Amino acid sequence: MKDVYPLAAVLLLQAGYNTIVVMLGAAALGAATGIVGVFAMLRRRALIADAVAHATLPGVALGFITAVALGFSGRSLPFLLTGAAITAILAALSIQWVANRTRLTEDTAIASVLATFFALGIVLLTVIQTLKTGGQAGLDIYLLGATAGMLREEAITLAVFSLIVAAIVAALFKELTLISFDADYARAHGFPVRLLDFAILALVLAVVVIGLRVVGLILIVALLITPPAAARFWTDHTGRMTMISAAIGAFSAYFGAAISAISPDTPTGAVIVLVAFSILLLSVFFGAARGIVVRGIGARRVRATP
């Protein structure tokens, strides 16, 4: 923390215009992952999200190779993200296939798909590193994330996509809550549970792919898991929990991007995750609804007035 003053300046939006846009873009992403993460967690899809995130690596690598082969820059974002989305979808389908069609349990399906896809990505990356073309170093940021060198347009795209994700969740909020709480009941009353599950998975895929650039594919899952887990300690309402989770996600990403902006060697994803986890620990103790401190006081009060 040798750079406290610059950090304060950056946090208070006194850095350059570009930095501010990037930080706000990251915050929008953090909010989107916080929102989607609530349902990923409540519907028990958190670890699938981890596998899907790791499975973007071979897609990023194939996107790079395709772009280079077609004469584009290897860092061309559309190629990389399309590739990422394709292999992530393949991984999600593979997990479903393994869990439904073989005797392997879901956790084994998730772990083996994660390992195989990620390994394939790593093999492709090692291949790329020996290709005689530029821009290989640019791929590193997809592993652990970086906001340094991020363009204003990228940040704005990030924010727009995040808004779309938030709007979709808002539109389906009742139904997503219902299937997460009681899927049998929802099915019995004609709610399209499979379709809604698919929507959750699609939203997870979307934020993972959008978030690769900032957080990196190894740690993006933390932005889906940690903010909702922290938010749960503050409220017993799904709606409020979603808003709090969005706020925690946004704050963590904003903070991480700010630190990354003043020390370019810092992997943005790692800082974001550390901030989010610190908030989780604070919430565990001081959360207003389920925090350990509040629960302790509540228990004593109940005992005092029988």
Added chain:
Amino acid sequence: MISFLQIDLPALLVGTLAALVCTLIGNFLVLTRQSMLGDAMGHVVLPGIVIAFVLAGTTATWVMLAGAFAAALFSAMLVEFLRRVARVEPSAALGSVFTVMFALGVLLLEQSGVARTSFDVHHILFGNIETAIWPAATSLASLFDLNALASLPPQLGRLAFGLAVVALFVVVLFKELRVVSFDPDFARTVGIPPQLIGGIVVSLAALAAVVSLSAVGVILLVAMMVCPPATARMLTDDLKTQVWLSLLFALASGIFGYAIAVLLPLAFGYEISFGAAGTIAVVAGLLQLGAMLFGAKRGQPRTA
């Protein structure tokens, strides 16, 4: 021949030994529905290794092991605290802890200046089997020359030690492991404490992760903890057969994976190279895919 002894043999040994130790303990993770624990272990030991290195200033085996073990133990306690005391949903507890530990490791690595000196994030992620070399080997006779053998890469010793410890526990506790994996409630009634056995399994997984991580990278250990056991599971219902089959698949993945990584670029022309650790893991995944498509026991006898 000499280049095989100097370069390929040590790398091959490191790759296959790591595959074997991870697979052996992975069988019990898969059976007890803890497959993601291998993944978690791969992530959480990183900060331990980095801190140990920064404090001790050496990559000596025991320093690394101590640091990694401390990190694994600390993470396990943190997960248990989040689950039992704070009542966080179990997979969220696991997920938030292993990501934050990895993030901490990455940050320490970058900030302490360790990166690019002794080991860096790339080696941890991608594996660096290729750096295991045995320059003292001058001919086949070196295989019987104690002085030359003493200069074998230190990873090999660590891996052999890890494999010996894991194998010892698995052999001695096989009966108990079988009962606890199958029916923890029954195990309790016949006086076998499931928590104790479960704790031993997790500790052995941590040991396997520690000895493998710096030698072969996180991806190979994660793949080997789950893929070969899952492959074997598609072929047999007998636990003992499953363990042996899984070790066979681990061995096959190690040998064929390494061979592909070395030979395929030659076939393509020398301009590209494959990471051996990643290739071994991919081969393990492909073997699993084959078993899931054609294995005799692939279907699900599980009832609703």
Added chain:
Amino acid sequence: MLAPFPSDRVSSDSMSIPPLSVRDLSVQYGGRTALSGFSWDAPERGLVAIVGPNGAGKSTLLKAVLGLVPKARGTAEIFGRSVSDQRDLLAYVPQRASVDWDFPATAADVVAMGLYRRIGWLKPVRSADRVSAHNYLDMVRLSEFADRQIGALSGGQQQRVFLARALAQQAKLFLLDEPFAGVDAVTEGVMTEVFRSLRDAGALVVCVHHDLSSVKEIFDHVVLLNRELIASGPVATTFTPDNIARTYGVPLSLNPGQ
């Protein structure tokens, strides 16, 4: 040539259409038969207990009717039409064990879920809906627990919240899976009272029920089931020691005459 009234349609129209009509229903679970050749026409209104030993297919029957488990054979109709056309007329209360009790929802939130179909897609829950949810909670005497997290309620209170959610649906047919399992005496009293007022309002309430001793005092119809239909009809004439013995395979030391 037109044939506007096929003969079977004429006969069913001449009587009233049963709220629930099951024909030749069979369900397979992992190669085993959980339910076989079950046919039953529910009475027009009343309180029906589905009774049978463990593994007799009681819950499976409800789930197959609702399409939650696949039917190997047979059909189920609600008021003469397929279940998917009549979702608005039915309310289902699953077994309590099927939900996540740590879920971030209060008792009022859960009851409001019963209104979701009527609120419709893309529209939020409004304050009028919340008021309505409170009214249904009041009917099961839980209004003071409206803001309590669902997992912080007792088992019986949770069951009453689920019943209130079913009431909010304003259904004609209620299907409940073991509603009386593990509940306290207050809850049992409240539920029985609510069921009776539903019956008096013209609804049909069908419960999977495990407690033979309370069948007579709560229900007026009974379906005895053991993988196939053993007997069905009014409790007075159907719930006989003979039929019970046939259902459970052994004569029970229970005297329904007392």
